Amino acid sequence: AYERGLDRLPSVREQKQWWGEKIVYSAMKLELAKDVNVTEEKLRDYYQKNLNEFRNAKGEVIPFEKARGNVMSAYQSQAYMARVYREILKLKKKYQIKIDEDLLADIGVENEHNPQTIDVYVVKKGGTLPRQAYPTIDWEWRAWY
Numbered sequence: 001a002y003e004r005g006l007d008r009l010p011s012v013r014e015q016k017q018w019w020g021e022k023i024v025y026s027a028m029k030l031e032l033a034k035d036v037n038v039t040e041e042k043l044r045d046y047y048q049k050n051l052n053e054f055r056n057a058k059g060e061v062i063p064f065e066k067a068r069g070n071v072m073s074a075y076q077s078q079a080y081m082a083r084v085y086r087e088i089l090k091l092k093k094k095y096q097i098k099i100d101e102d103l104l105a106d107i108g109v110e111n112e113h114n115p116q117t118i119d120v121y122v123v124k125k126g127g128t129l130p131r132q133a134y135p136t137i138d139w140e141w142r143a144w145y
Contacts, residue, residue, distance in 0.1 A: 032087060036079045038072065046075040 006012055047054060047064050053074060054067040064071065111117040 028087075029084070032083045033076075033080050036076055036083065038076060038079075043068065043071050043075055046078070047071045050074065 001007060007016075044064060047067065051061050054062045054070060056062055062070075
């Protein structure tokens with residue numbers, strides 16, 4: 001590819017930049033996630049404040065000891081997203097962001113509000129880990145603006 005000069009094609013340069021940005025984004029996400037501090041006290045406090053999340057099919061509250069794994073997962077997710085959101089707010093203060101609403105409105109999205117449409121996810125099963133078959137926008141980004 002280098003001998004043929006494919007690395008100098010505008011589309012290849014653009015894709016390379018996108019992958020670089022995606023790698024930096026992933027590294028930042030991991031850095032934020034690993035700093036989430038979990039203690040037994042924080043888990044129990046989260047559990048008490050969110051009892052409605054930890055009910056069985058009959059509507060009865062699941063005891064903390066049985067729900068601990070779910071409590072841990074929910075707490076970590078909430079704490080991580082709070083860290084991400086705070087980081088985004090800091091970046092928004094530092095960098096001017098302009099959203100071109102007119103341009104966004106012009107992008108055609110078929111069946112956007114049709115309840116009968118389905119989401120299809122393509123997954124590459126080979127290699128080290130199953131993963132999305134192509135780079136995509138991280139779904140967390142929807143909540144950032």
